[in-house]
Amino acid sequence: MDATCIDYHETGFFSKTVTDYLENVPELKSFYSYRPDLKGFHELLENKQVHANRALLAEVLNEQYSKPGAPEVPFVQVVKNNIELLKADNTFTITTGHQLNVFTGPLYFLYKIVTAIKLSTQLKDAFPDKNFVPVYWMASEDHDFAEINYTNIGGKKIQWNEEVSGATGRLNIKAFRNCLIQYKGILGLDGHATELAQIVETAYGQHQTLADAMRYLVNALFGQYGLVVIDADDSRLKQHFAGIIKQDIIEQNSFKYITESNAKLQTLGVHTQVNPREINFFYLQDNLRERIVQEGEQFHVLNTDIRFSKVQLEQEIDTTPERFSPNVVMRPLYQEYILPNLAYIGGGAEIVYWLQLKANFDHYGVTFPILILRNSGLVIRKETTAKINKMELKAPQLFKDADAIKNDWVKKHTQHELSLKDEWRELQCIFEKMKLRAHKIDPTLSPSTSAVQARLKHAIDNLERKLVKAEKRNHETSLRQIDAIKAEIFPKNSLQERSENFGLYYVKWGQVFIDELIRNFEPLEFKFTVLSE
Numbered sequence: 412m413d414a415t416c417i418d419y420h421e422t423g424f425f426s427k428t429v430t431d432y433l434e435n436v437p438e439l440k441s442f443y444s445y446r447p448d449l450k451g452f453h454e455l456l457e458n459k460q461v462h463a464n465r466a467l468l469a470e471v472l473n474e475q476y477s478k479p480g481a482p483e484v485p486f487v488q489v490v491k492n493n494i495e496l497l498k499a500d501n502t503f504t505i506t507t508g509h510q511l512n513v514f515t516g517p518l519y520f521l522y523k524i525v526t527a528i529k530l531s532t533q534l535k536d537a538f539p540d541k542n543f544v545p546v547y548w549m550a551s552e553d554h555d556f557a558e559i560n561y562t563n564i565g566g567k568k569i570q571w572n573e574e575v576s577g578a579t580g581r582l583n584i585k586a587f588r589n590c591l592i593q594y595k596g597i598l599g600l601d602g603h604a605t606e607l608a609q610i611v612e613t614a615y616g617q618h619q620t621l622a623d624a625m626r627y628l629v630n631a632l633f634g635q636y637g638l639v640v641i642d643a644d645d646s647r648l649k650q651h652f653a654g655i656i657k658q659d660i661i662e663q664n665s666f667k668y669i670t671e672s673n674a675k676l677q678t679l680g681v682h683t684q685v686n687p688r689e690i691n692f693f694y695l696q697d698n699l700r701e702r703i704v705q706e707g708e709q710f711h712v713l714n715t716d717i718r719f720s721k722v723q724l725e726q727e728i729d730t731t732p733e734r735f736s737p738n739v740v741m742r743p744l745y746q747e748y749i750l751p752n753l754a755y756i757g758g759g760a761e762i763v764y765w766l767q768l769k770a771n772f773d774h775y776g777v778t779f780p781i782l783i784l785r786n787s788g789l790v791i792r793k794e795t796t797a798k799i800n801k802m803e804l805k806a807p808q809l810f811k812d813a814d815a816i817k818n819d820w821v822k823k824h825t826q827h828e829l830s831l832k833d834e835w836r837e838l839q840c841i842f843e844k845m846k847l848r849a850h851k852i853d854p855t856l857s858p859s860t861s862a863v864q865a866r867l868k869h870a871i872d873n874l875e876r877k878l879v880k881a882e883k884r885n886h887e888t889s890l891r892q893i894d895a896i897k898a899e900i901f902p903k904n905s906l907q908e909r910s911e912n913f914g915l916y917y918v919k920w921g922q923v924f925i926d927e928l929i930r931n932f933e934p935l936e937f938k939f940t941v942l943s944e
Contacts, residue, residue: 412790414931415806416938419787422810424906428681429759429784432766433937438679442672442766444779448935449537451781452753456503456538460778461751464651465498468749471645472497478623490630493544493637497751501541504639505531506746507756507785508548511579511625512559513571513587514594514611518908518916519758519785522932523547524629525925526756526786528636530934534753543753544639547629548746551580551622551644552736554693554700562594564912566902569593577698578736580622580644584615591615598914603921607914632925641750644695648749649732655748655775656692656735657728660703660710661721665691668770669740676767684764687740695736703735743768747777754781756934786932786940789907790916793944795899798892806941812904813897817890835871839864 419425419433432439435446445451472494476487496502507523515521527545534543553559559579561570571590575582594611598604614628626640643649649656659665669687676683693700694712701713710719719727728735737745743765746752755765762782772779789809791799799809803823808816842864849856902910916924931940 412927412931412942412944415941415943416933416936417807417810417941419784419937419939421807422787422906422939424810425759426682426763428763428766432762432782433784439766442676442769443782444769445781447754447781447783447937452534452537455753455778455781456541458778459503459751459753460776461500462748462777463751464749465500465502465751467647467651469494469498471647472639472641475626475640475642475645487630487634489637490634490639493639496542497544497639499542502544502751503541504544504546504750504752505534505754505756506546506548506750506752506780508550508746510550510553510555510559511621512562513590514562514564514569514912514914515628516559516562516912518790518911518913519787521632521913521925521928522788522908523756523758523785524633524638525928525932526783526934528633528638529786529929529932530754530756530783531637533934545637546750546752547633547638547640549580549622549625549640549642550742551642552578552693552695552700552742553580554578556582562912563902563910564594564914565597567593567597569597576700578644578695578700580620580625580642581697582621583619584621584624585619587615594914598918602918604918606921607917632922636929643745643749644733644736646731646733649735652745652748653728653732655744656732656737657725659741660690660692660724660728660735663689664774665741665744665771668774669767672767672770681763681766683767684760685739685767688738691738691741693736693738695734700736739764740768740771744772744775744777747772747780752780754783756783756785758785783934784937786928786934787906787908788928788932788940788942789900791900791941791943792919795896796943798896799943802889802892802896804893804896809896809900809941813893816893816897820890820893835868838867838871 420430428439432443445455473491476490476494497504505527507527509520509523510516512520524545524547527547531543531545535541554577556575556579560572561568569590571587573586591611595608598608610628610631614624614631618624618627622642622644626642629638629640666687666689673683673686688702690703690705690710692703694703694717699715701715704711704713708720710721710724711717743755746755757765762784765782769779802820804816804820808819811819842860846857846860849860900907913924920927927942931942
């Protein structure tokens with residue numbers, strides 16, 4: 412594939428806060444620690460404080476990869492090598508995370524992981540005396556089933572319809588069979604369809620829980636690159652974090668510090684992504700994940716009869732820490748506490764919400780990671796690439812709306828002069844003379860002359876639009892190609908990566924598709940990558 416890179420702000424799909432962060436705007440500096448560049452990594456490596464219990468982390472991961480009764484995870488040896496490296500003090504992780512979307516959900520799921528893999532390789536080149544392990548953090552404790560129970564592939568939506576409750580990672584997938592049949596049917600039989608069909612069949616057909624299925628699927632795609640998948644829904648990892656769980660529920664520190672940060676960010680015009688609660692933990696059991704709230708001297712699990720005194724709550728955390736699940740604002744702190752992590756890779760909205768969290772990290776003495784905006788990509792098939800080249804369109808133009816592209820194209824290819832700028836300049840000279848004459852007769856007439864000029868300018872602009880519209884009709888066949896191109900690469904006028912599943916791209920290119928993403932993505936250059944076949 413050929414890669415063309417453009418600035419994020421040229422796409423129109425990224426917030427000002429994200430581009431300000433990438434451009435090192437001073438006002439945001441107090442909301443993160445180190446810049447997302449090699450100098451920043453060098454500084455972080457000099458100052459990194461690791462809270463992780465490395466031996467425990469490796470033990471948990473090894474057990475998760477060798478669950479009895481489950482199919483062997485593909486490429487398990489290279490993954491185990493990286494897990495073994497995590498025991499060493501000179502090994503660090505580069506982490507991304509995401510919900511357990513069925514069949515991985517949209518393309519950017521893959522882009523997050525590819526960014527982590529590529530960055531880990533580049534950091535090893537830059538710091539050869541250190542080891543860097545890419546990690547995918549499964550959001551297995553998330554309970555928003557409506558956000559993960561569907562995917563879009565080939566213009567069709569596959570949805571898992573079932574009444575469920577509790578953490579999504581623990582969901583039993585025995586009722587998932589119909590979705591699996593639909594997905595495999597859309598893959599067809601061409602190219603690498605059989606290969607991918609076997610992967611998803613093993614993942615969703617031979618595992619009991621959604622978390623186990625996702626681990627298998629992600630490793631089938633990325634295990635050969637050494638990606639380590641972690642499910643932090645584990646009693647031993649929670650026990651390691653139990654001191655902060657207890658302190659934060661009782662003292663409500665995260666509510667205080669994140670609320671203060673939100674207020675400061677909002678004065679800068681930042682649209683904050685998440686709002687903390689007084690207690691930022693859920694109570695977790697099978698088929699149950701409910702908020703904990705304080706009511707007087709007691710702590711109540713909403714929608715249940717479960718209540719604790721302060722002493723009982725502390726005992727519950729000490730004896731069964733796995734029952735306490737961090738919400739969106741405490742999960743990052745949990746992640747950084749149990750991993751020897753240097754960087755978190757996320758999308759634009761994630762970067763903004765991490766900026767809200769630094770003060771809480773500082774309070775608990777946990778090193779804030781470097782925030783890396785994941786790579787974004789647009790994949791263009793050979794047939795569409797040919798259409799784009801024939802229309803002489805450049806990569807930045809593709810991100811404009813269809814009408815703007817058509818206007819630019821018509822103006823470039825017409826044999827007529829469609830602009831009335833020269834004529835308007837001549838009229839402006841005439842109006843200046845008219846204004847001068849009117850002023851001499853009566854100074855109060857100047858505004859009237861300006862009003863006439865404004866009305867005429869509006870009429871001239873309207874006439875120019877009509878000229879362009881008329882010329883469009885002369886190029887109707889060519890302009891239909893622009894609509895076809897936009898529909899292909901921007902489904903529903905959205906970024907391809909935010910809607911389309913990876914499945915049909917894998918059918919076409921197989922594992923080479925992922926190889927090409929890794930080859931072309933540059934995590935520290937922060938450019939949008941257009942990949943043309």
